[in-house]
Amino acid sequence: MRQALAAVVTALAVVLAGTPANAAVHSAAGPAPGSAGLGDSYFPDYGNGGYDVSHYDVRLRYWPDTDRLAGTTTILARATQDLSRFEFDFALSVTSVRVNGAPASYAREGAHKLVVTPARPVTDGQPLTVVVQYADTPSAVKVNGATAWARAADGAVAVGEPEIAWWWFPSNDHPRDKATFDVSVLVPDGTQVVSNGVMPAPAHRELPGWSRWNWRSVKPMATYLAFLAIGHYEIRTDVSVSGQPVVTAYSQNLGEYADAAHAAVERTSEVVDWESGLFGPYPFEARGGVVAPPGTIGFALEDQTRPVYSSKFWQGGANVYVVVHENAHQWFGDSVSVADWRNIWLNEGFASYAEWLWSEAQGEGTAQELFDYSYAAHPADDPFWQVKPGDPGARDPFDRAVYTRGAMALHQLRLAVGDEVFLRILRGWTENHRYGNATIEQFEEFAQGVSGKNLGALFATWLFTPGRPTLGATVTRAPRVLPAAPRSWKAIEQAHEALRR
Missing domain, CATH: 2.60.40.1730 (tricorn interacting facor f3 domain)
Incomplete structure (x- = not known):
């Protein structure tokens, strides 16, 4: 990211x-x-x-x-x-x-x-x-x-x-x-x-x-989530529906990208309220976002209470998916933090799947359609499938497979346990580990406890086994040809490309 x-x-x-x-x-x-x-x-x-x-x-x-x-x-x-x-x-x-x-x-x-x-x-x-x-x-x-x-x-x-x-x-x-x-x-x-x-x-x-x-x-x-932005900024303050302070700040050097940045980041409270309905109560005392000056950073980061965004996210318009991604991290990464950097899927896979859920809620493509397209878009010989999201390696912990294949793993979990149980797993996880640290192995154990199902093979296949998994008919169909891209696909991919640079 x-x-x-x-x-x-x-x-x-x-x-x-x-x-x-x-x-x-x-x-x-x-x-x-x-x-x-x-x-x-x-x-x-x-x-x-x-x-x-x-x-x-x-x-x-x-x-x-x-x-x-x-x-x-x-x-x-x-x-x-x-x-x-x-x-x-x-x-x-x-x-x-x-x-x-x-x-x-x-x-x-x-x-x-x-x-x-x-x-x-x-x-x-x-x-x-x-x-x-x-x-x-x-x-x-x-x-x-x-x-x-x-x-x-x-x-x-x-x-x-x-x-x-x-x-x-x-x-x-x-x-x-x-x-x-x-x-x-x-x-x-x-x-x-x-x-x-x-x-x-x-x-x-x-x-x-x-x-x-x-x-x-x-x-x-966590120390890496503490940030500073010093310079000439337009600072906007507001109060959320729940009464929390909302602070957004925009470099005054954004030029033609300023309006698109405002159009996306000013939806932060809407996004946080929506995510609270999925993941449980928002864990922090404030919310907002910062758009950095051009030429400083080339990525976005989920800094606690106030994500910081590169100006490049707004070059193609008001991309809200990156706002969804970074604010999902307030639960998955900031409140529940990794106990070891090997467990980065607990941050990036979950924030990426939040984008799929937002797409579904906005009528821009269901999570199943995004899964199908992702699966078909990466042929079996694509190096994408050789990265293990559950252990991507110290050379590049933020490989794109951690994001996209990581989201695919969560979709398989959702299909295996059903929507109601899946949401109970997400909410219970963020509640039980609030302000703490956790591992992938703990998540697997927790998901099995909530669902009452043995999920070991699912996690082993999608997180720890190189190669494109074979999709069984009882899980989800394997598209034979590349389906039409969901409406949200381009925006999600643009966000992920910038997230990692």
Whole structure:
């Protein structure tokens, strides 16, 4: 769905494979270092062991003309083991670190690790208040030859998956360690700042020529879902039917694409209300969307409460399918997050199938018609069928098969259990794992429990077996020739092509 950084994926000896974020590691010899990574199967050195974060307070000052960023991030956490040292994922230059009020030693290790050694050892269960001060030019900071910080003529956009925090705040950068956020940014007058959640107070003048913007996220959020958009934006505010604040923001540099962007993104509340009827109550405190300046990002991302879109989505008109996709992620990806990046189908397959359901509801093609066309459009020798949506590989976790074949897998589940049970599975899943993390194996077990059916062969075939599955007559017909494309097909494909660039 976006450009994943070409990170070096090598398992470090200190990584405890499969260790959860809050697992304790005790040593008879006394305090030990927290692990440099959480053992993710695709990105083993992402995240860090030994502590669990509850809150980030990110306070920044940004100079748009030079791309200079200065910041102080305060991290509230709790140790999950006796610690001699611990680490954050961060790439910018650090000027000081304090742990529980005392100066701490710090050093850089590898491409994105900040190693902190507190003045006094930390004990298991001890609260931690870590203050990191830093200053740098994010667009000039490269990790493995790339930066995810996108500079614009009037500011910058910090949006990315699976990593973006490295370029603007130190963090435990893995979806298993969620936290709440306060983000405060001082910028020159006339510059706007948009981030997640709600504004606890209006932007205000703090220094001559400088104004401060504040955003607060009160629900647990994975670090990659925290974003910044700084520049000249048209910001619209409203209130949803349910009483939630709605904030949409549009770069003032969209030119001829502005009207199409408005026509699509301003339907966000309608889309969220419709999705709430399928997936259960909306899990967050606000909703909306941001359209970034041309030339910054080339994808869309489901940033929590407020997806961010590339302007390229609106070059062909008001494509609402990408709005449906990104807001479906508020349930599948943001509230229920992956426990391991291998499980990305739980995000992308479900958001893609939401597009099929929207098409069905709008009378632009049923999910069955979209399935039939997708199946026939990819002949048996198409490399598309060689990618396993349930384990696509670290080289490209966002292969298009994860989206389209992923949606096809869910359609097969729907056919196997029936519409009523299928919706019970979706709603129960989002309720049971709300604000947590999950795996594909847990979803399979849950679906079998709700339906009372053995679904192992279905999941094995559609998620984990290379090759085009054979369709049995009892499941769905296999079209012999390419049927007519559903009306929604072109818009869905255009959205998916842009999602992945």
